[in-house]
Amino acid sequence: MSPLLDNPFGLFVLALAGLWLIALGGYYCQQIWRPLRREEQDEFKSVLGASLTLLGLIVGFSFAMSVNRYDMRKSLEESEANAIATEFARADLLSLPAATALKDKLKPYLDRRIAFYETQDQAALARIEQETAKLQADIWSIVRDAAAAQPTPIVALAVAGANDAINAQGYVLAAWRNRIPVAAWGLMAIIASACSGLLGFGGQRFNAFLLLVVPATISISFLLIAEIDSPRGGFIRVLPINLITVAESFKAP
Template sequence: MSRVAPGLFFVFVLCLLVGATFAGLWIRRRHGDAIERESGSLKTLEGAVLALLGLLLGFTFSMAVSRYDHRKELEIAEANNLGTLWLRTSLLSESGREAERDLMRRYVPVRINFLAAGTSELLLSRDQQQTSALQAEMWRIASAEATMRRDPETALFFSALNDSIDVTEKRTAALEDRIPTTAWAMLLFLGSVASLIVGTSLQSRSIVLRVVLPVVLAAALALVYDLDSPRSGLIRVQQQSMERLLQGIRS
């Protein structure tokens, strides 16, 4: 499911739940007398399934929000680390300072584009290769500085550079940290069962009444799915901190 766009996910879930609701209507038409006799038990079952669905949906929403907040924190952390790295280039020799700053002016746009690449494997691979190449070059220049100058100032620059490199892997891992597929499967299963029971227990033949639960539930699931889709959909971590950093180092 991680490869499905949130819009397609919503359409899929809506069709699934509407289908389950009308399957319940078909069952009611075929076995109406038996359903009326067991209406009390059916209502109890309906309440239990809906309660369990609500509990699981709330838990999953909490997971998605937590992951989204973590990705926002990492965006700010990377901007802060790179800002510190930029300031500490002043501790290097003139040639080292200019070389590192030139690399950083190329590096920050690559990091911004890394999230904007969406789900394109080609663009993601390109940005990852550029990130690794620029990090290696910055490390090479810093190592040359350390060879010439073994002093606390160079150590401070190395510390900032190491933090900036570490946070790139943290951001990549956060982008790959998704709600487990088994959780989505259970949500869809419970949603389908709930829609089937509601479709069976409803006495009204109104189409509007029968699609209310599927529409509401599909919208709720799509919202959670969108939060859990860092590279697609409407809800994404904005890059204001990184963009402000880029403006600062280019000025």
């Protein structure tokens, strides 16, 4: 994914400046070529209206896509918290040494999962993912050895719980990588540029403020979509509220 799409404010500034310049370019192109004649005004307004309608539909679909992905990330965070809490409770089904070892691994594992949601540094994120993978291997090794030593249906519950907790992390990672395609952003940018150029080309007189209204509206739409679609960029992010609640319950006496 492009770094620009993980920087919503940077995307907003770039879109606003670019679209406004395109609108100005459209106005000056009309002045250099020739102003629209009166009989051409109705046809031009139809073309501009159709272009803006198409842009509005694409922006609306993109916004819906970003909201769906955001809701999915929130739902999977809740599911992961439940999976880890369930496995912590099922650890008591194992023998005392295995249960103690499993709980000692689940606590730092939960801390790494919370850090995954909160960190924005890529180097720190890579380190967190490596530590998470190692803790997952340790957790699976504990329940695997416990099942081999005591292959009973009760122990199988702890094994299934560990599997669910590990799988939940994979589902979360997949959801965070599921973003609006770059091609969709490119299509929105092309149509937005065309609308801005047409807006400037159809201006009867120069008015910098009016030429800025449509680019500003489009740029704000891009900003909101990028804010919701980007898991780590911007201010709208999925917070590990449920994971933090589970971590606090682990520390309770």
